[in-house]
Amino acid sequence: MTGSTPQTLGTDRPQPVDVHRLEVTHVEQDAYTVDVRGHRLRVDQPLEAGGTDSAPTPTELFAASLATCVAFYAGRYLHRHGLPRTGLRVRTEFTMATDRPARVSALRLLIDPPPELPEQRRAGLLAVASHCTVHNTLHQPPEIAVELAQ
Structure with missing residues (x-):
């Protein structure tokens, strides 16, 4: 996502005009989803690291x-x-x-x-x-x- 005016991301510091955003949300155990521009990715950990190996x-x-x-x-x-x-x-x-x-x-x-x-x-x-x-x-x-x- 881009903007035409300085943006902030939870801070008072101005950010560059061309700010790109994504959001990571916990799903379960060590799995998370990443939402970016209407696309959803998933990350996890391998079984030997405590995850369920459901994603990279x-x-x-x-x-x-x-x-x-x-x-x-x-x-x-x-x-x-x-x-x-x-x-x-x-x-x-x-x-x-x-x-x-x-x-x-x-x-x-x-x-x-x-x-x-x-x-x-x-x-x-x-x-x-x-x-x-x-x-x-x-x-x-x-x-x-x-x-x-x-």
Whole structure:
């Protein structure tokens, strides 16, 4: 959701004009729903972590966010150059840090381009895809405030 005037999110601090909102609500045990722009996602934890394994974990969605952003940018590059997107795939692996704080320590993304991608377009595809919004955000982290609502 966007607005045309500064907004606040439970604080008196003005927020940027282009504020996007979502809401997370507890469902049961370790499961939550995420409502964003009329869409609903669910997150949970695996059985071994105390959840019911009814949905991906927030950390898996984090990795999926990066992978889908890379795929979107790669797809737009292909479309812009009149190339088919059929067969485009992004495979992702991530590892967790072994020390504290708990966090993802490494992500690896492998772009499988469409089979008919010309050799001269491969470097351009990689350059564009590796500068997606989520990737850029990880390289230039945003300010994050976690606060209790009043």
